[in-house]
Amino acid sequence: MPKSKYDAIYKDLKLKIEAGDFPRGELLPSENSLIPVYGCSRNTLRRAIARLVTDGYVQTIQGKGVRNIFIPVEQTSYTIGDIETFKESSLRNQKNGSTRVLRFVELTADERVAGRTGFPVGSELYYIQRVHSLDGKPLILNHNYFLKSAAPGLTPEIAEQSIYEYLENTLHMTIVNSKRVITVEKITEIDEKYLELNVNDYNCLAVITSHTYNSDGVMFEFTQSRHRPDYFRFQDNALRRGNR
């Protein structure tokens, strides 16, 4: 359900582009010709197009038009500049995702935990360790830390389903943004065990470290996601802004 007019236009254009309704590499109909089609103002249409630009679907050239540069990509990619839960990603890829909870404990942040996560010393936290599998193959080992005061009532049962669903739908929390860092790290014995890896094969893996914020401005989650290197794929569309 589109939450606004420009969002509806954005989604419609996106679908049409994905469906190949516009020739690849060519220009889309001009803004002025699309305005009557959608019955909107120019600003509204331009807002929809701006989103397509950041998605890497089109590029705009002043004086010429809007070029379709969409290329169908591997659907198996893990994430694309948006916050997406494992469950959402599984559904999008029409795969059979499953989650196993390895550990579920409550703890108080000491110096060591505080330094690692960024939570203040003394914070009451949930620490959850989970393995995400796709079609039965373990792909991701997750270490989650949730601030208990912001995400109260978490249980192992919820962790096995979807924590974000619980936070958003039951607690009505609004998740806003997530600062992520991707690095490559050495494999630990825990990784080796739960991701069924062999040091003699790959001896490192991809790690996504993220600090996630809600609309109260509190960092309520720290997560370290450890990904099997042979299945890890992270996509991005970068724009050149330069100093011009």
Added chain:
Amino acid sequence: MPKSKYDAIYKDLKLKIEAGDFPRGELLPSENSLIPVYGCSRNTLRRAIARLVTDGYVQTIQGKGVRNIFIPVEQTSYTIGDIETFKESSLRNQKNGSTRVLRFVELTADERVAGRTGFPVGSELYYIQRVHSLDGKPLILNHNYFLKSAAPGLTPEIAEQSIYEYLENTLHMTIVNSKRVITVEKITEIDEKYLELNVNDYNCLAVITSHTYNSDGVMFEFTQSRHRPDYFRFQDNALRRGNR
């Protein structure tokens, strides 16, 4: 030099935030109070703020205000959602970057090259192999393919300086966007040799594969950047758009 009014406001607010002029975690002055400060319309101010949101500097909450969520980060990070050249990155980090050209050849894309790069079979290409070092330490091994028709006149001398500077300032090409994929791959003998790695230590590295487009809509560059795993850092700020 700001290229527009909203860009000037964006840069000014960004600097003020980085300088700590606004209390961290608190709300910025409201839009209405900033409008007279900058002498602009509300739309223009909101456009500047929208950029700060995508940068992860602030978050906006309807009915409340704009919260400063800036956290100073490691400057050593390689890249942040923008296309940045190695030279620009070195300067930003105030490091002493240097580039060594290992190979510089012209070739015609055969089946194998075409499949790997995405250029059509028969394309005339430059193939350039380079090592980027920071403070004398080799960090990145680059395999660049440039479309000769779009980037004519490349030389090893240019490749040792900055190819993008040549493309943008001399050829007046406008670089628009770059589709990137990050993966983790096994080390090859070439990596081992030029990045001074040891298989017994790390046996894989971070790989950024990118397809870059100019304003003519032609993919003129394919590049594979192979990064030392112990120095690789990729930052990102993801926004939760969900389905709400």
Added chain:
DNA sequence: GCCGATTTGTCCGTATGTATC
């Protein structure tokens, strides 16, 4: 090279909706 038509980029003012307090 100039001119005019087309197309995107920037900016403004206003009105209305919605969430917070």
Added chain:
DNA sequence: CGATACATACGGACAAATCGG
């Protein structure tokens, strides 16, 4: 409930780039 703050939407004006005659 009212005041405040951000979100959406509209319409208009002018600038800047592109392209064809």
